[in-house]
Amino acid sequence: MHKILLIEKSATQRHVLAKMLLRHGHDITMAENCEVGLHLLLDAQQDECPFSSIVLGWPQFGKIPDHAMLDHLTRPEFSHVPVLVMAQETDANMHNWAARRPLTAIILWDTYHDVTDSLEKLSNSRKKEDKDSSEPLDTDNQIRILFVDDSSTVRAIYKRLLNKNGYQTDVAENAEQALKLAEKNQYDITITDYFMPKINGDELCRRLLDNPATNHIITAIITGAYLDEVIKDSLQAGAVECMFKNEANELFLARIAAMSRMVRAKNSIDGQRNRLEGILNSVGEGVYGVSQEGLVTFINPAALQMLGYENDEKIIGQPPHELFHHSDEDGSPIARDKSFIQQAYGSGYEVYSRETVFWNQAKKTLPVECTIYPLRILGKQEGSVVAFKDISERKNLEKKLRWQATHDPLTELLNRRFFEEALDNEVNRLARSSEVSCLVYIDLDRFKYINDTAGHTAGDQLLVKIARQLRNRLRSSDLLTRIGGDEFAVIMRNVDPERVL
Incomplete structure (x- = not known):
């Protein structure tokens, strides 16, 4: 069971969400605004936040308590708490705030039934983060380098140097072995000797860049020969650096550090892009x-x-x-x-x-x-x-409301309001025309007696049948309306005065 803090200004929306969350077995604490919610959050806080999740009705900016709540939720002590934002519509402020904190999703009120599923996903993400943070820091956070050279001595020297300076390094003795390792493991940088048996380093760079599984790897060439042709081939193959085995270790490490900054910048951009895509995908x-x-x-x-x-x-x-x-x-x-x-x-x-x-x-x-x-x-x-x-x-509701405004719900005939407007329009039309129209008033005799003896249900059924019979006997141009309990009116346009009855 999750303990959830529900903050929503609207009493109706607060009740709807609380009822749905309670039905799914959650323990709900409700707050009618951000100020009350912040007091609940701070008063209850001991070593950690007492709420497993927060459902936040997006507040209107300009109120100090609103800003205080949003500021607190972006602080480190609350960053592990999933927050589900409920909004009528999204805006830039909402997306910017959600992008600044982890474990945050946005749901529109039109899709409020998805709240429980979204909370479950956020909760699972939190469990995964908790699990990851409880484990010792592994080498996945290091820059991973694949060093390729056909000399075992060179491989050993550079692997020791790179590992000593905080890089995680694997080695390969030829291009074929390097390609297999690169497809199997997630390397950030590949450093390869230029002259190697069968496949040279520049061709290895090309193959790594051409393979979708490895084209994210930054490649560099290292060689013992300072030749213009080698440098040209290396750069044309996609290598970002051409290094030399006789240069000082400090210069070599400086080049690796520059490539590492490229990797981290790219990873940061990719992470931000993935986060923005996640926010975009969560929008209703x-x-x-x-x-x-x-x-x-x-x-x-x-x-x-x-x-x-x-x-x-x-x-x-x-x-x-x-x-x-x-x-x-x-x-x-x-x-x-x-x-x-x-x-x-x-x-x-x-x-x-x-x-x-x-x-x-x-x-x-x-x-x-x-x-x-x-x-x-x-x-x-x-x-x-x-x-x-x-x-x-909304369109269907508007159509229904328009129909209800002009129709009698029992007989589905046009109502008195429509009749009165239509009658005014018809009188005005006839004033400019030589046509003749007829107004027919129909009243049912002893209808009250039927209601009193047979009941109102029987009376309603009779009205429906009479309305149907009248509709069937009139022309399509005639206007049939129910103007009262047992009263009907008909506007018959363009009639012959001699034959109308």
């Missing part, structure tokens, strides 16, 4: 990017799911206009130069919460609300990022 909204050339560069899992694609193979590198927004809701084609979405790509325009339709892979429409942001890198326009959400449920 669909997100995709478009290049300056108008082609899709990335798309997140939520967008793939909404648009009915199993993966991004049919999307990446394709123009989104032809894939998603080529037609109106009724199927009418939209020219590229007439599409507001297409015009926003690469133009620097921002579009906020614009309702439109996308077409999914099954050629069906998907009502969406989309926002388009220009993508600028170092001040240069590099394309656009599109975020969208499925508003089908």
Whole structure:
């Protein structure tokens, strides 16, 4: 059982989440705002945080308690506590804060049913981190080097030197052995002699770079011969350094240190990229990017799911206009130069919460609300990022509410409100026309007696049958309404006064 601190300002949303989490066996402590949540967090804290997870309704910036809570959660003493952020929609502040702390995920309220699964994933990630931190530090954190030379003496000298200076070093006596080791182990740097039997060092560099399993390795050549041709071949093969066996150990180690900084910088960039991809994948909204050339560069899992694609193979590198927004809701084609979405790509325009339709892979429409942001890198326009959400449920609700506003729920006929507006419109229309219309008022005799003797259920059934009979006997141009309990009204347009009855 997990002990969870639930911080949410909305009492309704707080109740919904608490009920769902309790149903899954969690122990819930609730706070109505960040200030109360922070007091609970600090008052209960002894040697470590008493809560196994925190569910945080994203606060509005500008309030000091909100900032205090967010600041505390990024401190080292709370960095091991999983935090699940609940939000109506995402923004840059939210993503920036989530990117600064580990064990953090974002869930939109539209997908709040995923809360328990997300908490489980965060909890499993914490267990893995705890397990890793409880074990002795292994050599995976060191720079791993593969040193290749056909001389056993040279291999022994350089392995001893590298290990003494904190590198984890393996050795190989030829290129074939080096290729096998490189595919089996995760090396950061390969240093190879240039002149070797069968396969020289420059060819080994090429093969390492051509192999997807090893092309991440930084390669360098070491040689005893200072020849321009050797240096040229080494650099053309992809080696970042050409070193010499007769140079001082200090210079050799300085070159290795420079390559190590390259490795750590690359690993840091890769880690940040993976983290940003993880955040992007956790967002409930669909997100995709478009290049300056108008082609899709990335798309997140939520967008793939909404648009009915199993993966991004049919999307990446394709123009989104032809894939998603080529037609109106009724199927009418939209020219590229007439599409507001297409015009926003690469133009620097921002579009906020614009309702439109996308077409999914099954050629069906998907009502969406989309926002388009220009993508600028170092001040240069590099394309656009599109975020969208499925508003089908909202559209259906709006349609239902519009129907309820103008219809009688029992007989499904138009109601009195609609009748009164239609009657005013018809009177105004006839004032400008020579046509004749007829207004028919229908009242059921002794309907109260039926309700009193047979019951209201029987009375309702009778009203439904009468409404059906009236509808079947009227023209399609006639307007039939229920204006009261047992009262109906009909507006019959363009009738013959002599024959209307």
